[in-house]
Amino acid sequence: MSDTPNQYAMQDPRSQYPSPPFPRQPQEAPGLTTKMEPEPDHGETSYRGFGRMEGRKALITGGDSGIGRATAIAYAREGAAVAINYLPSEEKDAQSLADLIEGEGGTLVRLPGDLQDESFCVQLVEDAREKLGGLDVLVINAGNQTAQESIQDITTEQFDRTYKTNVYAMFWLSKAALPHIPAGGTIINVTSVQGYKPSANLLDYASTKWAIIGFTKALAKQAIESGVRVNAVAPGPFWTPLQPSGGQPQDSIETFGEQVPMGRPGQPAEIAPTFVFLATQESGYISGEVFGVTGGDPT
Numbered sequence: 001m002s003d004t005p006n007q008y009a010m011q012d013p014r015s016q017y018p019s020p021p022f023p024r025q026p027q028e029a030p031g032l033t034t035k036m037e038p039e040p041d042h043g044e045t046s047y048r049g050f051g052r053m054e055g056r057k058a059l060i061t062g063g064d065s066g067i068g069r070a071t072a073i074a075y076a077r078e079g080a081a082v083a084i085n086y087l088p089s090e091e092k093d094a095q096s097l098a099d100l101i102e103g104e105g106g107t108l109v110r111l112p113g114d115l116q117d118e119s120f121c122v123q124l125v126e127d128a129r130e131k132l133g134g135l136d137v138l139v140i141n142a143g144n145q146t147a148q149e150s151i152q153d154i155t156t157e158q159f160d161r162t163y164k165t166n167v168y169a170m171f172w173l174s175k176a177a178l179p180h181i182p183a184g185g186t187i188i189n190v191t192s193v194q195g196y197k198p199s200a201n202l203l204d205y206a207s208t209k210w211a212i213i214g215f216t217k218a219l220a221k222q223a224i225e226s227g228v229r230v231n232a233v234a235p236g237p238f239w240t241p242l243q244p245s246g247g248q249p250q251d252s253i254e255t256f257g258e259q260v261p262m263g264r265p266g267q268p269a270e271i272a273p274t275f276v277f278l279a280t281q282e283s284g285y286i287s288g289e290v291f292g293v294t295g296g297d298p299t
Ligand code: NAD
Pocket: 030, 031, 061, 062, 063, 064, 065, 066, 067, 068, 085, 086, 087, 090, 113, 114, 115, 116, 141, 142, 143, 144, 145, 165, 190, 191, 192, 193, 194, 234, 235, 236, 237, 238, 239, 240, 241, 242, 243
């Protein structure tokens, strides 16, 4: 986004970023950032770091684009060393993120691969630990969303893909990482407003997001036994490649974000600060919670 609003200036949030209508813009899943119109804002020109994550080591799944990309930029500018996972077909987004972060003197380790595979998830945690020299923050953000009008249109293949990516990978990654995360470290999951108010055409997706809430709350009770906190973020409608690449029908892209009180979708730059807060000691007394970032649409 060329004219990025200053995130730090007090202003009316309703007019801070673009509102619908948006052009129809179908693309294949997983989508690419550069094919979006307008291009999302990930804080490239606006996010200011304050050294809040100096020395931390973070792994972010789905870190190439959207919410994960904005989080990677924020973490790097706060002084963290960052590793991202993404699908090999998203190398273009991962490369441009590496160019940005490395160009600023930060660290971005790229670890592509498919999270639907348990052994890959285990290896990913091991590779991130090895490349970063440890692991303090695990952001489980990758997700798959494919809208279908009817349950009759959802194939077993789609149902598997949605559950493997959104739920099983969270289980595999958490299980592999937890023994290695030191006290003070955190796991941050990504659910959705869909976990509270499911849309009819997101049956499989919404039910994974509901599962993520339960998993977060139960795991938080276990993890605190070793001083690790577990929380989740629940985004409302965000302007990311997930949506035009099959996450919504194209009709809904034209009006995307119109339904929330702020009347527009969120931009990834607007959610990254929540991930920073949950990763640092500033949120030290918070575990097992879900933070809504929804444009005023209560969870
Ligand atoms: P995005 O497309 O930019 O990010 C999703 C990422 O998931 C992709 O970049 C991809 O790398 C990754 N991914 C998908 N399948 C994968 C697989 N099998 N293996 C490895 N990686 C895989 O979109 P986003 O909106 O930033 O999504 C991030 C998270 O936010 C998701 O969990 C999504 O459900 C959640 N969310 C998004 C919205 C929204 O409106 N955009 C709303 C609520 C929740």
